Amino acid sequence: MKLTRKCYGCKQEFRKSELIEYTGLMAQKGQWYCEKCLQEKLDREAFAMKVCQIFGLKSPGPVIWTQRKRLRDTYGYTDNLIIECLDYIYNVKYFRKLKESLGLITPKMVAEMKQYRSMEKARAGSITAAMAQQADLMEREYIEPHEDERREEPINFDDFLKD
Ligand SMILES: [Zn+2]
Numbered sequence: 001m002k003l004t005r006k007c008y009g010c011k012q013e014f015r016k017s018e019l020i021e022y023t024g025l026m027a028q029k030g031q032w033y034c035e036k037c038l039q040e041k042l043d044r045e046a047f048a049m050k051v052c053q054i055f056g057l058k059s060p061g062p063v064i065w066t067q068r069k070r071l072r073d074t075y076g077y078t079d080n081l082i083i084e085c086l087d088y089i090y091n092v093k094y095f096r097k098l099k100e101s102l103g104l105i106t107p108k109m110v111a112e113m114k115q116y117r118s119m120e121k122a123r124a125g126s127i128t129a130a131m132a133q134q135a136d137l138m139e140r141e142y143i144e145p146h147e148d149e150r151r152e153e154p155i156n157f158d159d160f161l162k163d
Contacts, residue, residue, distance in 0.1 A: 009037025055100040067102035088113040
């Protein structure tokens with residue numbers, strides 16, 4: 001019996017114990033990957049899912065993969081950063097989606113997105129602080145109403161109808 005098996009990704013031989021069977025939704029049987037290739041495969045799947053969500057696709061075309069590779073190799077962008085930037089372009093700035101492309105992702109756009117996110121974060125922080133202050137004030141100003149000032153019991157009409 002063979003003790004080695006080829007990785008489905010890099011096609012290199014590994015000891016069987018070193019490979020992990022891929023059991024994703026789309027998996028066909030017998031897809032064994034080395035650790036590195038499995039991670040890459042999972043990353044690609046997560047990336048594809050998000051790109052599809054943004055552009056309303058079933059699966060991303062080859063252009064997306066070429067552009068992803070270029071952005072990762074040239075600028076060292078992570079998948080998360082790319083997705084975050086796409087979200088900024090199409091869901092914050094509402095650019096029209098002409099066709100699926102990562103072409104609008106440039107260092108300038110990424111810098112703009114990061115600035116927007118940090119401003120958003122600061123704003124959320126100051127709102128939270130203001131709300132905490134407000135809650136604190138309300139707590140201190142709340143005084144238990146005096147016994148006489150409490151609303152009287154509502155009239156029970158059944159009592160009138162009794163006799
Ligand atoms: Zn591999």
